[in-house]
Amino acid sequence: MLCASIGAMSIYSEINEKQRTYFNSGATLSYDFRIKNLRTLKTALKANEENILEALNADLGKSMFEGYATELGIVYEEIGWLEKHLRKLMKPSKAKTPITQFRAKSYIMHEPMGTVLIMSPWNYPLQLTMVPLAGAIAGGNTAVVKPSRYSKHTSELMISILRKTFPEEYIASFDGGHETNTALLEQRWDMIFFTGSPNVGKIVHQAANKYLTPCILELGGKSPVIIDSSADIPLTAKRLAWGKFLNAGQTCVAPDYVLACNSVIPALIEALKKEIEKMFSQDPLKSEDLPKIINEKHYQRLAGLLEDANVVYGGKRDDETRKIAPTIISPASWDDKAMQEEIFGPLLPILSVESVDEAIKIVRSHEKPLALYIFSKKKENIRKVLSSLSFGGGCVNDTVVHLTAPELPFGGIGNSGMGCYHGKRSFQAFTHDKAIMDKALWIDLPVRYAPFKGKLKLLRMLMR
Numbered sequence: 001m002l003c004a005s006i007g008a009m010s011i012y013s014e015i016n017e018k019q020r021t022y023f024n025s026g027a028t029l030s031y032d033f034r035i036k037n038l039r040t041l042k043t044a045l046k047a048n049e050e051n052i053l054e055a056l057n058a059d060l061g062k063s064m065f066e067g068y069a070t071e072l073g074i075v076y077e078e079i080g081w082l083e084k085h086l087r088k089l090m091k092p093s094k095a096k097t098p099i100t101q102f103r104a105k106s107y108i109m110h111e112p113m114g115t116v117l118i119m120s121p122w123n124y125p126l127q128l129t130m131v132p133l134a135g136a137i138a139g140g141n142t143a144v145v146k147p148s149r150y151s152k153h154t155s156e157l158m159i160s161i162l163r164k165t166f167p168e169e170y171i172a173s174f175d176g177g178h179e180t181n182t183a184l185l186e187q188r189w190d191m192i193f194f195t196g197s198p199n200v201g202k203i204v205h206q207a208a209n210k211y212l213t214p215c216i217l218e219l220g221g222k223s224p225v226i227i228d229s230s231a232d233i234p235l236t237a238k239r240l241a242w243g244k245f246l247n248a249g250q251t252c253v254a255p256d257y258v259l260a261c262n263s264v265i266p267a268l269i270e271a272l273k274k275e276i277e278k279m280f281s282q283d284p285l286k287s288e289d290l291p292k293i294i295n296e297k298h299y300q301r302l303a304g305l306l307e308d309a310n311v312v313y314g315g316k317r318d319d320e321t322r323k324i325a326p327t328i329i330s331p332a333s334w335d336d337k338a339m340q341e342e343i344f345g346p347l348l349p350i351l352s353v354e355s356v357d358e359a360i361k362i363v364r365s366h367e368k369p370l371a372l373y374i375f376s377k378k379k380e381n382i383r384k385v386l387s388s389l390s391f392g393g394g395c396v397n398d399t400v401v402h403l404t405a406p407e408l409p410f411g412g413i414g415n416s417g418m419g420c421y422h423g424k425r426s427f428q429a430f431t432h433d434k435a436i437m438d439k440a441l442w443i444d445l446p447v448r449y450a451p452f453k454g455k456l457k458l459l460r461m462l463m464r
C-alpha cells in the first residue's frame with residue numbers, strides 16, 4: 001500500500017516536473033502554438049462527437065440534444081471565441097505613466113500562469129473540463145486535468161482523447177478519486193482551477209495555501225428564484241421548469257428554491273405542472289429527455305430529502321433507472337430537509353413570502369449564492385433585488401442562460417466561489433497581469449534623489 005502510494009505520488013511529481021520543464025522551454029508561449037492547440041482540441045472533440053454524446057448519455061442519461069446544447073456546443077463556442085480574440089488578448093495593454101516618472105512607457109504583459117491544475121466535477125463533465133482547458137491553452141500554460149470519477153464514461157473518454165491528442169509534458173490527465181486529487185494537490189502548481197462543492201473548495205484552498213498558489217474556485221450552493229406578484233406566470237413557469245429540470249436539476253446554477261409572493265403560488269404551481277408535462281409527458285420517468293441521477297449515493301440522498309417534504313406534484317422515482325420525476329414541494333419551509341443543503345436534483349421547493357423586501361431579507365441571511373433569478377414586470381423590484389443582493393450572476397425573467405454568453409463573467413462570490421472565467425475572463429483567469437514601466441535612458445529627473453532640500457514644493461505640484 002505504502003509502495004503503491006509512493007509510486008503513485010511519483011507519477012504526479014514526475015508529470016509536474018516534466019510540464020514545468022516544458023513550460024520553461026518557452027514552447028507554449030507563441031500565438032501560433034496556442035491557436036494551433038485550441039484548434040487541435042476542437043478537432044479532437046469533433047472527431048469524437050458521437051462517442052462523447054453517448055458517454056454523457058451513459059453517465060447521466062442526457063439526450064443527444066441536451067448533451068450537445070449544454071456541453072459540446074458550449075465548448076465549441078468558447079474555443080471559437082478564444083480563437084477569434086486570442087491575438088488581441090495576448091497583446092500587452094498600454095497604461096498611463098505619471099508625470100513624476102517622465103520619461104517612460106507603461107504597459108501590462110499578460111503572462112501565462114505556468115503549470116496549472118484543473119479539477120472538474122461530474123455534472124457537466126465535458127464542459128467543465130474543456131472550457132477551463134481552452135482557457136489554459138489560450139493563456140499559454142501547460143495543464144494537468146483531473147475529471148471526476150463519478151462521470152466514469154465521459155471522464156475515461158476525455159482522458160483517452162487528451163492523451164492521444166497532446167504530449168503529456170503539455171497536457172496530461174489523470175483518472176482517479178479523492179486519493180488522486182489529494183496527491184495532485186500536494187504538488188506545486190502555478191495555479192489551481194477547481195469546480196465543485198464549497199466543502200471540497202475549502203480543502204483545495206487549504207492545499208493551495210502551502211505554496212500560496214492562486215486559485216479559481218467555481219463552487220455551488222442554494223441559488224434562489226424570486227417571483228413577485230407582477231410576474232408573467234406562464235412564461236415564468238416555462239423558463240423556471242426548463243432551468244430547474246435541465247440535467248435533472250444537477251446544475252450548479254439551477255434554481256434551487258423559489259421565494260414567491262403568496263398571491264401567485266397557486267397559479268405558479270398549475271403552470272409548472274403544465275410545463276413539466278409538456279416537456280416530459282405525464283409519465284416523466286419514461287421520458288428520454290429526463291436525465292438520471294449520477295449515482296446511487298446521490299439518488300439516495302435526494303430520496304432522503306423527499307422524506308419530510310410536502311409534495312404537491314411529482315415525487316415518483318425509479319430505483320432501476322435512478323430517475324426522479326420533476327417534483328414540486330409546497331408549501332416548503334426552512335426546516336425541510338431539502339432546505340438544509342444544495343438540492344442538486346429535480347426537487348423544487350416553493351416558499352411563500354409577503355413581498356420582495358421579505359425575499360431580500362431571507363436571501364441576505366444565507367450564504368451568497370452562485371446564481372439568483374428574479375421574475376417580475378416591476379422595474380423597481382428588479383432594481384432593488386439586483387442592487388441589494390450579492391451573488392455570482394443571474395437573470396431577470398429567465399434562469400441559467402447567463403452562462404451561455406462568453407462576454408459575461410461566470411463565477412461565484414464568497415461561499416459560491418472566487419474568480420471567474422468564460423471568454424476574456426478565461427484568458428485573464430489563466431494569465432497574470434505583469435506590470436512594466438520602461439524608463440528612457442536620455443533623461444533622469446533628479447527630484448526623487450536625496451538631498452531633498454528645496455524639492456518639496458515641486459513635488460507638491462507634481463503629486464496633487
Ligand code: NAD
Binds near residue numbers: 121219221252342417
Ligand atoms: P465535489 O466537490 O464533491 O467534487 C468535485 C471534485 O473534487 C471531484 O473531482 C471529486 O473527486 C473531488 N473531491 C471530492 N472530495 C474530495 C476531497 N475530500 N479531497 C479532494 N478532492 C475531492 O463536487 P461534485 O459532487 O462533483 O459536484 C457538485 C458540486 O459542484 C455542487 O456543489 C455544484 O454546485 C458544484 N458545481 C459548481 C459549478 C460551477 O461552475 N460553479 C459547476 C458544477 C458544479
